[in-house]
Each structure stands twice: as C-alpha cells, then as structure tokens.
Amino acid sequence: SQTIHQWPATLVQPVGSPLSLECTVEGTSNPNLYWYRQAAGRGLQLLFYSVGIGQISSEVPQNLSASRPQDRQFILSSKKLLLSDSGFYLCAWSRGGRSSSLYGYTFGSGTRLTVV
C-alpha cells in the first residue's frame, strides 16, 4: 500500500530564516506530487506541483520554491521566511498520467509553520 510521509509536524522559525520541508511517498512510482498551504480561515491554496523528477510548476508567485530531486521526494524551501508564510503546509500525491483524473489526492499529515 502507498504511504506519504511529511515532516516536521510543527515548526517555529524566526523571520528571515530559511525553510526546508520534506515529503516522501512509498509504494508507488512516478506519482504526481503537490504542496498546498492552508492559512487560518482560508481554503487550501496550491503552491507547487510536479509530474516528474525536476519538473516543477508554480501556481502562485511568492517567497517559496520547490524541488523534486528523486521520483518520490518533494521539498518545499524558502531562503528567507516572512510572517505571511505562517500556515499549515500539506504535501499530497496522486497517480501520475491521465489516470490521475480518476483518483483524488492523498495528503500527508501536514506541517504547522509559525513564523515569529
């Protein structure tokens, strides 16, 4: 069976510090991978998605970047955090290719980031 791991669960970082959140998927190959952010009182906002190694699509221009160095690894980064980067960050995966339309996403457990 497929599993998705995301860490850390919570993080408190000062303004201006760097960020690295990691997400890995097991039990599948060539998944589509996604990073979402959920701010208080707001819906899930898609930040980045990837359909393959080294392929990153950015949905919203901002202070963050993403990388996919391996097939089942997805990393969210920032060089200098802003207060507005606080939120609940969720990694998700879905089956790759056209079959992805038949399935929803499976989410990781999330990272609660507080920038102080």
Added chain:
Amino acid sequence: GQNIDQPTEMTATEGAIVQINCTYQTSGFNGLFWYQQHAGEAPTFLSYNVLDGLEEKGRFSSFLSRSKGYSYLLLKELQMKDSASYLCAVRAGYSTLTFGKGTMLLVSP
C-alpha cells in the same frame, strides 16, 4: 479560472441528516471531490463524482449536477465525530484540484 462556493458553517444535531452544498464554475469539468478535515489534521478523501447522479457510500452520499454546476454531500445518522470541515474540490481537464474554503460542520448532542 475556477470558482467554488460552499457555506462557511453549519450546525446539526446528533442522529440527524445534513446536506452541504457546493456550487462551482469551471471549464473542462473533470470531476468533483469531497474531503473531510478534522481540526489540525490533513484532509481525507470521502467521495468522487464525475457523472450526474448520486454516489452512496455508507452514511455519506454525494450528488452531482454538471448542468447546474452543483453538488451536495449528504451525511446521515450524524455522529459527534462528524464534526469537521468538509471541502469541495473540482478538477478541470487533467489539471490539479481546486478546493473551496470548506464548510465547518458542528454536530451537537
């Protein structure tokens, strides 16, 4: 772009039935999903509709009308553990899911 609307909050009583509505506007519709999200946790998949009609899965059912851009999630025999946020999400073509802001459901005794 896509626009998804659902009520912000709903309240219901344990044992009752509740219907959570979702309206959407999109081109190239290719599926509507419902997710449940408990406070502080990740969303979990509940249902998927791509054709018109009702999909039933235990106490939960989801309905879709593509011509009206409308879906609802029906929860029967409500339990306290059903208190959560319910997210409607739409896929256009083979692209990513766009989520609504969610409906917070509070179930009281």
